[in-house]
Structures are given as structure tokens and as C-alpha cells.
Amino acid sequence: MPKDHAPKDRGIGASSRRREDVRFLTGTGRYTDDINLHGQAHVAFVRSDVAHGRINAVDTEAAAAMPGVLRVFTAADFASAGGIPCGWQVTDRHGAVMKEPKHPILADGKVRHVGDPIAAVVAETYEQARDAAEAVVVDIEELPAVIDMKAAIEDDSPLVHDDLGTNLCYDWGFVEDNKAKVDAAFKAAHHVTTLELVNNRLIPNAMEPRVAVGDYAFGTGDHTLYTTSQNPHVIRLLMGAFVLGIPEHKLRVVAPDVGGGFGSKIFHYAEEAFVTFAAKALRRPVKWTCQRSESFMSDAHGRDHVTKIELALDAEGHFQAIRTETYANMGAYLSTFAPSVPTWLHGTLMAGNYKTPNIYVNVKAVFTNTVPVDAYRGAGRPEATYQLERVIDMAAREMGMDPIELRRKNFVTEFPYETPVAVVYDTGDYHATMDKLIEIADFAGFEARRAESAKKGLLRGLGINCYIEACGIAPSQLVGQLGARAGLYESATVRVNATGGVVVMTGSHSHGQGHETSFAQVISEMIGIQEDQVEIVHGDTANTPMGMGTYGSRSIAVGGSAMVKAATKVIDKARKIAAHLLEASDADIELKDGKFSVAGTDKSVEWGAVTLAAYVPHNYPLDQIEPGLEETAFYDPSNFTYPAGAYACEVEVDPDTGKVTVCRFAATDDFGNIINPMIVDGQVHGGIAQGIGQALLENASYDADGQLLSGSYMDYAMPRADDVPFYTVDHSCQTPCTHNPLGVKGCGEAGAIGTPPAVVNAVVDALQRAGHTHVTHIDMPLSPARVWAAMQTN
Amino acid sequence: MYAFDFVRPTSVADAVAALGEADAQALGGGQTLIPALKQRLASPSTLVSLGAIAEIRGVCLDDDGRVCIGGGTTHATVARQAAAHYPALAAMAGRIGDPAVRNRGTLGGSLANNDPSACYPAAVLASNATVITNTRRIAADDYFQGMFTTALEEGELITEVRFPVPQAANYQKFVQPASRFALTAVFVARFADGVRVAVTGASEEGVFRWTEAEAALSDSFTPGALAALSVPADGMIDDLHGTPEYRAHLVRVLTGRAVAAAG
Known part of the structure; x- marks a missing residue:
């Protein structure tokens, strides 16, 4: 693909306005909750209010007799159904596969977290269902809750799953063969910096809560599930094949407009299986709309790592080795991709932007009586970046070195670069993004700004960090070897209509990313037609090819590549038709600005004339090619993509209250080629806001009994507009990806990955500069109370 | 939300009469009561709206x-x-x-x-x-x-x-990051006959007067007058957002700021 930096009004590189925003901003989107089917019934779930307990009895008799109640379901109704499956099997450092517990649709025998569904009441109205749910009598013998991860793997700990005999899901070593070398490097090191930290548990809080509507056509035996999903085909496969035994041709999954996901809508949830099952059992459509407080205790949470990281350096500051030990919370059950997050999405990124010869990552995944934890914007990569960039900052301080110079000294500069943690960076230029950061963040003006803050009695600090992430997930054969139970290709069908308009049916899913605009820009660029001649269709298994959906910043890199492949096939065929119409050889036909022409002549034919010929083949080479103009392609990436960048954060700390204010934030990202700069800006802005949220505000907190203390917005602090500054973002440093046709890398998660360490580094810097030299680390979120407490200790 | 009857009287007398019914509950602006109803934490038989009482x-x-x-x-x-x-x-x-x-x-x-x-x-x-x-x-x-x-x-x-309108007054609110209610807040009011200091958000007993500060500020209405004072942490709220010690510290900081701002 050509790279064009000039401002454009359409195609690749244009800041085309997001066409989907017209409906999103005018209240005319069609979300799952907007779907109401004739004869629809409603379900309310009875959820556990204790974290851990044995179910002695569930008495549904009174509830079943309540007004409007159609049926009350319990675990016994699902005896023939499979459990909720896990999509990734991790093999531990001793060669054994992970412990994989059963995950029933409704709790069977035990409840394992607050919010675990025990029974489900289906009634004519939601209020009736909820009234009756309160009448279900559950006799639970409460058991001691397993909350603390380190205590959970002691011999005397209560067990979340009795039959597993342990709360340890796996003990993963990566790369196990490197361990002895890493240990030796630490023994020989000039300096070792050690940091223990917590990567705080987060609750995704998409603006749209989850919704599922199950429908069943008795006459045909066809099931339809409408659901808030980032990957409807994955739900169709997991739920159809593993849970309910419905073949794909009898099951349609539709994910219409979806109001944000951030990972939490990747996974297959029990409620989806329930409404699909119940619709058939009752021969009525069944709808579930998650209440916000219900989402706090039923959406998969994110992060929740406790980590010790050690960095070994030589006397000049060259990194010699990295060694980490992480406890990763799985929660009570294995959510769809949970085992992969602290392993293959975390350990493989531990090299960061640096050439460290020896790396060993140990991860102990632990079951606890908490909501399951799975991928959340960044998924493993924020956890890797945070610990690495924090320990580097700490090492710089301990060794009296400049944090930027220490990083530069260790940057990977030659590509491709094979890390000691099994990935190959295809391209990058980390000095370039750092140079650009220094410019756009105005480091030169920092001291003057710090003096201004001091006049107000405020402590100003500057934090910087780098990040790298692996996106464009993922080469199927590789992930298959790593334990994935799925392929991670993407698909697209490009259908050209007779009059030249194009419809792209993509397996990628858009839940806020703006695909309908940016994907159309690519087609517009390739053919030379206006963007409004291109329509993007996604989210319905009935009319899109088998796709793997949207997560891991993969849509443009993998889904876009599939679309380019299919469009290339279409163009190749159209070229043959054009050659026929122009009575020339295919090889001489050029496509430019929506017109096929014979090279070196003034003979040409419009795109629309060619497409019309394809469907009205009167003058057409029917002996050589079929009529019609529609092609499908699947694209399986040969490598991950590696976006990277450098971030800078300036904060003011109020020494009297501990309150942190983010004053300035600058981000330089190398995303390779850019399709729509405005959309990329927006993706980065959103990611930074979430990163600031994690760093300063958000914290899912359980007490020792497993009660979720931050169970509503009264206690769970989401970032608001006045918590974040205006951002300065730049993506002019571009080293295009070498192995996909668009040269793109993906931009969806970068902000959430790169931001937390920048903020925390800045706060520690502010306190250090003010003489609080004992404050070397504060765990996120850096709430006013925590920062103030840190300043009081000596 | 459970079912309830709803009345909207136009006079105080009618409202009081309506509230005489069993399990009737007054509804002001509903900013606390409505969320509680939605969470099924309250089940009044009748909601008596006060919104139509001019x-x-x-x-x-x-x-x-x-x-x-x-x-x-x-x-x-x-x-x-x-x-x-x-x-x-x-x-x-x-x-x-x-x-x-x-x-x-x-x-x-x-x-x-x-x-x-x-x-x-x-x-x-x-x-x-x-x-x-x-x-x-x-x-x-x-x-x-x-x-x-x-x-x-x-x-x-x-x-x-x-x-009563004081000669000078100021309210300093330090917000709880999630709810943005007062994590601790202090209202200082200076009257001709003395200063009153009221603290909200901090104590397990609800709003209270910081009488030591009132005495000191009545002598000298300056932040410096608080220098030797401290608030005991005992009885302060302990939650996710702050320890008793932190809240006690904030009382002093915010009182000083309120005095400075009130002038």
C-alpha cells in the first residue's frame, strides 16, 4: 500500500468523519437491548451473596407460583449441557497441563463468588422475574473465602474447587530453559533493583451493560442469540459446540451495535447460554439485560497481578537479566481466555523495548472466590509494561542515572530482533519515538513549570516510559502450539454490486472503534471510489464469513488484511473483465481513481461499467470467468505486530492532601501506517484515559470475606473528563509493519498499556524531587489517601 | 423497584396527612431515595412527593x-x-x-x-x-x-x-474520588460573636463542630491559629478512600484553607 502523508479528503490517511457516529450521537443506534421480540419473556438471576459456600438446597416452589412466572431454572436443568469452556490451555513449567475446573451455567453444589448465578427465573416481565427471584430460597452453608492469592496456595487453604485438590491453576515458567542462565546473570550483576508491586484489579465498565436475547424457531429448529459480543462467531462456536450442542448451521449469533467492550465482551458468558437454552425450553424468546450493579459482579474483571520483578545491570547500566515472579488471579472459574493473559500475552512482552539477554518469567495462576479475571484493554501487556518501566525508573534512581539515558542505552536498535522471550520484533525505531516525545512534551520547559507549581505549593513531577506491545493477534499455528483452542485468522467477503457499490462483510467486530469508516477508507483507496460507495457489515454470523472478532488491537492488522486480500481478488477479476471490454491484455490494465485504463493509451472504462458487465454479462468472457463480482479471503498473520512508543506525564501533587493532578500528557506512538489519523487519535485518547483511571482511580477491592467493597460507582472511581488533561499525541514516527499488506500495527490498546507507568513514575518523581526520598513506589491506584500516607512514612 | 402508590399534594397540610398513612415516605428530589428504590432497598407503600408544594x-x-x-x-x-x-x-x-x-x-x-x-x-x-x-x-x-x-x-x-449570614464564610470540600461526595469537607463561618466550624464526611457520628478550632479562630481568624491543633483520628470513618488518620488530617488542612479563602 502506498504511504501518503499529504492531507487527503478520502482513502488511506484521511481523517474521515466517523459515519457511525451519526447514529450513535443521535440515539438511533440499534443495541441489543433495543431488540424486543414478539412474545419475549424476561429472566432475572438469583446470585450468590456469599463468596464461598455449599448449596444445601434451592427451593423454587414459592417463586414458581408467583405472578407471571413461566419457569424457575436451577443447575439440575442443565444436567445435559456442557459447562462454560475455556479457550486456552496453558502447560506449566513441569510439563503438566493447567488445572481446569468445571464451570456450570448455574452453580452446582457450591457457589464460588459473590454474583455466582444459582437460579434463574423467567417471567412475563422483568419486574415479575425479579420479584420471584427474591422468593427463591437458597440454603447455603457458608465456607471460608479464598481471597489472598499467596495464602490460597498454602497447603491449609480452603479450596475453591474441591475436586482439583489445589487452588493453583498452573505454575508457568518462561523460558524455563533460561532459568539457570538468568540466575547466574543475577549472581554476576553489578547492581540489582528489586520491586514488588500490585497491578490493581479493574472492572471494565463498558458504557453498555451486557444484554442477551435468545430466540428459537420451533418450526425450523433454528436458534438465534442476540448478544453484546466482540466476536459473535466465537460465541457461536463455543456455545454451540461445547455448551448446548447446537451445530453452527442451526445457530445464528448477532452482535449488533455494541457500546464498548474493552475485552469484557470477548468471553462466552453463562447468561448467553442460559437465554438460548431457555428460549427453546419455553418456546418463547428470553431476554436478559444486565443491571449495572449486576455487571460489577458478573463481567470478567481485568489485571489483578501481584509481582516481584528484579532487574540486573552492569556498572554502565546495561541490562543483564530480568527475573519476575507473578501471582495472577484467575477468580473462581477460568473465563474464556484467562489462562493466556498472564502467560503468552504477558511473559512474551517482558523484554520491552530493550535488549536484555536473559529473561525468566514465572507466573502462578491462582483460583480465588472472586469474579473471573480475563483480558481487559491491553491484557497482559499493561502488566508487563508497568512492572518493567517501573523497575527501570527505580534502577535509574538507584544508580544515579538519567531515566531516559538508561532506556536509550538499552534500546533494541536492529531489526528484526529476536527477544529471549520467544517473539521477533519485525521493525521499530525507539530512539525516534523518544526524540519526538522530548520535543512534543517540551521537556525543556519542565523546570519552569515546576517552579510555577512550587509557587502554588504543589510538587511537580515528570514521568516517562516506553512500551511495546504484540498486536495483530495472531499466527494460528503458533498460538496452537501455545495452547490456544482456536485459530486467530480473520475473514472478509467483498461483494461488489452491479452499479459499483461495495459491501464488505468482515469477521472483525466494531464496538466503538470506527471500522465502518476506516475499513471503507481502505477500499476507497484501493479502487479509487468514494467512501460512501462502500458499506461495512459486521456482527452477524448469518451474513459474515467465520471470523474471530475484535480484541488485541487486531482489526485493521488482521481483519483489514483479510479485506485487502479479498478486495485484491475482486480487483484482479474486474481487471480481466475490463481487459475484455477494452480488448486489451490483463497485464496492460491499470486501475486508478475508479477507472480501468490501458497503459499508454487513452482507452479506459469506468469501475461501474465493469461491475455492471459482471452482473449483466452480455459482452463478457463467459468462457473464461464466471459472472458476478464477490470474493472471500481469510488472512492468517505470519507474526504479531509490534506497536511501540514513549509516553510522558507531568503531575502536580498537593503535599497537604496527597491529591494528584495530571497536568500534561504526551504520547508518541509508532503504529506503522495510519488509515485514519483522527480515529487513531481517539483510540489513543481513550486508552490514556483508561490508563489514568487505573493509575489514579480504579480499584476493584474485596474484603477478606469476599465481599466486593467497590461494587458500585459510589466506591469504584471511573475517570471523568476533569480527571484528565488535554493530551498531546503524535504518530508521525512510522515504521510500517513488514508482514501485512497495509503496513499497519494496531492502536486500540496502546494508551492503556503505556499510561500507568508514566503516571506513577511522575508521582514518584514529584515526591523524590520534594525530598521524600524514601518513597520509591506507591501501588495503584495512587489515591490521595495512599499518596499522603506514603509521604508520612520514613 | 417494588410497587407503591404515588401522591403529589400541593400543600404542607395535605402532605403531612398523606404521610400519616402506614409506610408512607416523603419524596423530595429523590436523589437518594430513588436509587434506593431501584435497588429494592426501600419498600414504601406510598410515596408522597413534595414537588408540587409551592x-x-x-x-x-x-x-x-x-x-x-x-x-x-x-x-x-x-x-x-x-x-x-x-x-x-x-x-x-x-x-x-x-x-x-x-x-x-x-x-x-x-x-x-x-x-x-x-x-x-x-x-x-x-x-x-x-x-x-x-x-x-x-x-x-x-x-x-x-x-x-x-x-x-x-x-x-x-x-x-x-x-444567619456570617461576616465571612467558606466551604472546602475534598471529594471522594468515586462518589464525589465529601471525603471530608469543612464549612467555616465567622460571625460577630465568634467562629463556627462544621465538618462533614469525616466522622462516624456524622457532621460535627470542631470546637477547639472555633475557639482558636474566634481569637484569631487566620490559618496560623490552627497550627497547634489537631483532630483525633478516633471515631473517624475508615473506608476504601481514606483512613481515620487521613480524614483527621484533612479536617485541619481544609479548615485552614477555608479560613484563608474566607479572608
């Missing part, structure tokens, strides 16, 4: 120069209409919640609920205001009786609150 709405000055605010007056109205008379009170009202809350929530509703982190109790207590109900007048010092507890009897309605 006689308990509005802001005026009485002959003694006191700012008189009807119990049904919204925070947004107070922010606008009290600004000329009692700027610190208006500023406080203008920072409660968000615009939606301020356009629904009422003075009387806030005081009747007496949330330990609400703003109004601090203003009422520091101002030495008088709470007027359908049956009597209650001095601020007698009105607040602990977290979510007040001197109000069953079925008693706040019709008006009369605020």
Missing part, C-alpha cells in the same frame, strides 16, 4: 437579614438565588453532585437524610441555622443526631431553613 420552595431574606430557604428548594436554585446574600452557601450548593443532581435534589431532602458525607449539614451547622418544620423550630445544634439520624419525628416535614 409554599416550601424559594429563597428570600427575612427582616433580620437571614436567608430563608424553603425545604423544597433545589440546590441549583440556591446556587443562583442565594449568591447575592450568602455567597459561601450558594457556592456550596453549586458544587453538590452534578447538574442533574442539583436540579432535582433539595435542601430539605438532604437535611432529612443527613448522609454523613453530604454538604448541607456542614453549612447548616456552621451557620447556626434554624430548621423549621411543620410543627416547630429546631436549632442546628439540636438537629443533627448522628449518621442518618436527625431530630425529625415520624411524618415531620422540613418546610424552611433560616441561615
Whole structure:
């Protein structure tokens, strides 16, 4: 693909306005909750209010007799159904596969977290269902809750799953063969910096809560599930094949407009299986709309790592080795991709932007009586970046070195670069993004700004960090070897209509990313037609090819590549038709600005004339090619993509209250080629806001009994507009990806990955500069109370 | 939400009569009660809306120069209409919640609920205001009786609150990051006969007066007057957002800031 930096009004590189925003901003989107089917019934779930307990009895008799109640379901109704499956099997450092517990649709025998569904009441109205749910009598013998991860793997700990005999899901070593070398490097090191930290548990809080509507056509035996999903085909496969035994041709999954996901809508949830099952059992459509407080205790949470990281350096500051030990919370059950997050999405990124010869990552995944934890914007990569960039900052301080110079000294500069943690960076230029950061963040003006803050009695600090992430997930054969139970290709069908308009049916899913605009820009660029001649269709298994959906910043890199492949096939065929119409050889036909022409002549034919010929083949080479103009392609990436960048954060700390204010934030990202700069800006802005949220505000907190203390917005602090500054973002440093046709890398998660360490580094810097030299680390979120407490200790 | 009957009387007398029914509950702006109903944490038989009672709405000055605010007056109205008379009170009202809350929530509703982190109790207590109900007048010092507890009897309605206007006053709110209620907030009011300091958000007993600070500030209305004082952490709220020690520290910091801002 050509790279064009000039401002454009359409195609690749244009800041085309997001066409989907017209409906999103005018209240005319069609979300799952907007779907109401004739004869629809409603379900309310009875959820556990204790974290851990044995179910002695569930008495549904009174509830079943309540007004409007159609049926009350319990675990016994699902005896023939499979459990909720896990999509990734991790093999531990001793060669054994992970412990994989059963995950029933409704709790069977035990409840394992607050919010675990025990029974489900289906009634004519939601209020009736909820009234009756309160009448279900559950006799639970409460058991001691397993909350603390380190205590959970002691011999005397209560067990979340009795039959597993342990709360340890796996003990993963990566790369196990490197361990002895890493240990030796630490023994020989000039300096070792050690940091223990917590990567705080987060609750995704998409603006749209989850919704599922199950429908069943008795006459045909066809099931339809409408659901808030980032990957409807994955739900169709997991739920159809593993849970309910419905073949794909009898099951349609539709994910219409979806109001944000951030990972939490990747996974297959029990409620989806329930409404699909119940619709058939009752021969009525069944709808579930998650209440916000219900989402706090039923959406998969994110992060929740406790980590010790050690960095070994030589006397000049060259990194010699990295060694980490992480406890990763799985929660009570294995959510769809949970085992992969602290392993293959975390350990493989531990090299960061640096050439460290020896790396060993140990991860102990632990079951606890908490909501399951799975991928959340960044998924493993924020956890890797945070610990690495924090320990580097700490090492710089301990060794009296400049944090930027220490990083530069260790940057990977030659590509491709094979890390000691099994990935190959295809391209990058980390000095370039750092140079650009220094410019756009105005480091030169920092001291003057710090003096201004001091006049107000405020402590100003500057934090910087780098990040790298692996996106464009993922080469199927590789992930298959790593334990994935799925392929991670993407698909697209490009259908050209007779009059030249194009419809792209993509397996990628858009839940806020703006695909309908940016994907159309690519087609517009390739053919030379206006963007409004291109329509993007996604989210319905009935009319899109088998796709793997949207997560891991993969849509443009993998889904876009599939679309380019299919469009290339279409163009190749159209070229043959054009050659026929122009009575020339295919090889001489050029496509430019929506017109096929014979090279070196003034003979040409419009795109629309060619497409019309394809469907009205009167003058057409029917002996050589079929009529019609529609092609499908699947694209399986040969490598991950590696976006990277450098971030800078300036904060003011109020020494009297501990309150942190983010004053300035600058981000330089190398995303390779850019399709729509405005959309990329927006993706980065959103990611930074979430990163600031994690760093300063958000914290899912359980007490020792497993009660979720931050169970509503009264206690769970989401970032608001006045918590974040205006951002300065730049993506002019571009080293295009070498192995996909668009040269793109993906931009969806970068902000959430790169931001937390920048903020925390800045706060520690502010306190250090003010003489609080004992404050070397504060765990996120850096709430006013925590920062103030840190300043009081000596 | 459970089913309930709904009445919307137009006079205090009718409202009081309606509240005489078993399990009837008064509905002010609903900013606490409606979320509680939605979470099924309350199940009144009848909701008695106070929203149509004109006689308990509005802001005026009485002959003694006191700012008189009807119990049904919204925070947004107070922010606008009290600004000329009692700027610190208006500023406080203008920072409660968000615009939606301020356009629904009422003075009387806030005081009747007496949330330990609400703003109004601090203003009422520091101002030495008088709470007027359908049956009597209650001095601020007698009105607040602990977290979510007040001197109000069953079925008693706040019709008006009369605020003496101080010579100088200021409200400093340090917000809890999630709810943006007061994590700790301090209202300082300087009158000719002395200074009153009321603290909300901090204590397990709800709003309280910091009498040591009042004495020191009555002698010298300067932040420096607080230098030797400290607030004991005992009895302060301990939660996700702050320890008792932190809240006790904030009381002193915010009192100093309020004094400095009040001038």
C-alpha cells in the first residue's frame, strides 16, 4: 500500500468523519437491548451473596407460583449441557497441563463468588422475574473465602474447587530453559533493583451493560442469540459446540451495535447460554439485560497481578537479566481466555523495548472466590509494561542515572530482533519515538513549570516510559502450539454490486472503534471510489464469513488484511473483465481513481461499467470467468505486530492532601501506517484515559470475606473528563509493519498499556524531587489517601 | 423497584396527612431515595412527593437579614438565588453532585437524610441555622443526631431553613474520588460573636463542630491559629478512600484553607 502523508479528503490517511457516529450521537443506534421480540419473556438471576459456600438446597416452589412466572431454572436443568469452556490451555513449567475446573451455567453444589448465578427465573416481565427471584430460597452453608492469592496456595487453604485438590491453576515458567542462565546473570550483576508491586484489579465498565436475547424457531429448529459480543462467531462456536450442542448451521449469533467492550465482551458468558437454552425450553424468546450493579459482579474483571520483578545491570547500566515472579488471579472459574493473559500475552512482552539477554518469567495462576479475571484493554501487556518501566525508573534512581539515558542505552536498535522471550520484533525505531516525545512534551520547559507549581505549593513531577506491545493477534499455528483452542485468522467477503457499490462483510467486530469508516477508507483507496460507495457489515454470523472478532488491537492488522486480500481478488477479476471490454491484455490494465485504463493509451472504462458487465454479462468472457463480482479471503498473520512508543506525564501533587493532578500528557506512538489519523487519535485518547483511571482511580477491592467493597460507582472511581488533561499525541514516527499488506500495527490498546507507568513514575518523581526520598513506589491506584500516607512514612 | 402508590399534594397540610398513612415516605428530589428504590432497598407503600408544594420552595431574606430557604428548594436554585446574600452557601450548593443532581435534589431532602458525607449539614451547622418544620423550630445544634439520624419525628416535614449570614464564610470540600461526595469537607463561618466550624464526611457520628478550632479562630481568624491543633483520628470513618488518620488530617488542612479563602 502506498504511504501518503499529504492531507487527503478520502482513502488511506484521511481523517474521515466517523459515519457511525451519526447514529450513535443521535440515539438511533440499534443495541441489543433495543431488540424486543414478539412474545419475549424476561429472566432475572438469583446470585450468590456469599463468596464461598455449599448449596444445601434451592427451593423454587414459592417463586414458581408467583405472578407471571413461566419457569424457575436451577443447575439440575442443565444436567445435559456442557459447562462454560475455556479457550486456552496453558502447560506449566513441569510439563503438566493447567488445572481446569468445571464451570456450570448455574452453580452446582457450591457457589464460588459473590454474583455466582444459582437460579434463574423467567417471567412475563422483568419486574415479575425479579420479584420471584427474591422468593427463591437458597440454603447455603457458608465456607471460608479464598481471597489472598499467596495464602490460597498454602497447603491449609480452603479450596475453591474441591475436586482439583489445589487452588493453583498452573505454575508457568518462561523460558524455563533460561532459568539457570538468568540466575547466574543475577549472581554476576553489578547492581540489582528489586520491586514488588500490585497491578490493581479493574472492572471494565463498558458504557453498555451486557444484554442477551435468545430466540428459537420451533418450526425450523433454528436458534438465534442476540448478544453484546466482540466476536459473535466465537460465541457461536463455543456455545454451540461445547455448551448446548447446537451445530453452527442451526445457530445464528448477532452482535449488533455494541457500546464498548474493552475485552469484557470477548468471553462466552453463562447468561448467553442460559437465554438460548431457555428460549427453546419455553418456546418463547428470553431476554436478559444486565443491571449495572449486576455487571460489577458478573463481567470478567481485568489485571489483578501481584509481582516481584528484579532487574540486573552492569556498572554502565546495561541490562543483564530480568527475573519476575507473578501471582495472577484467575477468580473462581477460568473465563474464556484467562489462562493466556498472564502467560503468552504477558511473559512474551517482558523484554520491552530493550535488549536484555536473559529473561525468566514465572507466573502462578491462582483460583480465588472472586469474579473471573480475563483480558481487559491491553491484557497482559499493561502488566508487563508497568512492572518493567517501573523497575527501570527505580534502577535509574538507584544508580544515579538519567531515566531516559538508561532506556536509550538499552534500546533494541536492529531489526528484526529476536527477544529471549520467544517473539521477533519485525521493525521499530525507539530512539525516534523518544526524540519526538522530548520535543512534543517540551521537556525543556519542565523546570519552569515546576517552579510555577512550587509557587502554588504543589510538587511537580515528570514521568516517562516506553512500551511495546504484540498486536495483530495472531499466527494460528503458533498460538496452537501455545495452547490456544482456536485459530486467530480473520475473514472478509467483498461483494461488489452491479452499479459499483461495495459491501464488505468482515469477521472483525466494531464496538466503538470506527471500522465502518476506516475499513471503507481502505477500499476507497484501493479502487479509487468514494467512501460512501462502500458499506461495512459486521456482527452477524448469518451474513459474515467465520471470523474471530475484535480484541488485541487486531482489526485493521488482521481483519483489514483479510479485506485487502479479498478486495485484491475482486480487483484482479474486474481487471480481466475490463481487459475484455477494452480488448486489451490483463497485464496492460491499470486501475486508478475508479477507472480501468490501458497503459499508454487513452482507452479506459469506468469501475461501474465493469461491475455492471459482471452482473449483466452480455459482452463478457463467459468462457473464461464466471459472472458476478464477490470474493472471500481469510488472512492468517505470519507474526504479531509490534506497536511501540514513549509516553510522558507531568503531575502536580498537593503535599497537604496527597491529591494528584495530571497536568500534561504526551504520547508518541509508532503504529506503522495510519488509515485514519483522527480515529487513531481517539483510540489513543481513550486508552490514556483508561490508563489514568487505573493509575489514579480504579480499584476493584474485596474484603477478606469476599465481599466486593467497590461494587458500585459510589466506591469504584471511573475517570471523568476533569480527571484528565488535554493530551498531546503524535504518530508521525512510522515504521510500517513488514508482514501485512497495509503496513499497519494496531492502536486500540496502546494508551492503556503505556499510561500507568508514566503516571506513577511522575508521582514518584514529584515526591523524590520534594525530598521524600524514601518513597520509591506507591501501588495503584495512587489515591490521595495512599499518596499522603506514603509521604508520612520514613 | 417494588410497587407503591404515588401522591403529589400541593400543600404542607395535605402532605403531612398523606404521610400519616402506614409506610408512607416523603419524596423530595429523590436523589437518594430513588436509587434506593431501584435497588429494592426501600419498600414504601406510598410515596408522597413534595414537588408540587409551592409554599416550601424559594429563597428570600427575612427582616433580620437571614436567608430563608424553603425545604423544597433545589440546590441549583440556591446556587443562583442565594449568591447575592450568602455567597459561601450558594457556592456550596453549586458544587453538590452534578447538574442533574442539583436540579432535582433539595435542601430539605438532604437535611432529612443527613448522609454523613453530604454538604448541607456542614453549612447548616456552621451557620447556626434554624430548621423549621411543620410543627416547630429546631436549632442546628439540636438537629443533627448522628449518621442518618436527625431530630425529625415520624411524618415531620422540613418546610424552611433560616441561615444567619456570617461576616465571612467558606466551604472546602475534598471529594471522594468515586462518589464525589465529601471525603471530608469543612464549612467555616465567622460571625460577630465568634467562629463556627462544621465538618462533614469525616466522622462516624456524622457532621460535627470542631470546637477547639472555633475557639482558636474566634481569637484569631487566620490559618496560623490552627497550627497547634489537631483532630483525633478516633471515631473517624475508615473506608476504601481514606483512613481515620487521613480524614483527621484533612479536617485541619481544609479548615485552614477555608479560613484563608474566607479572608
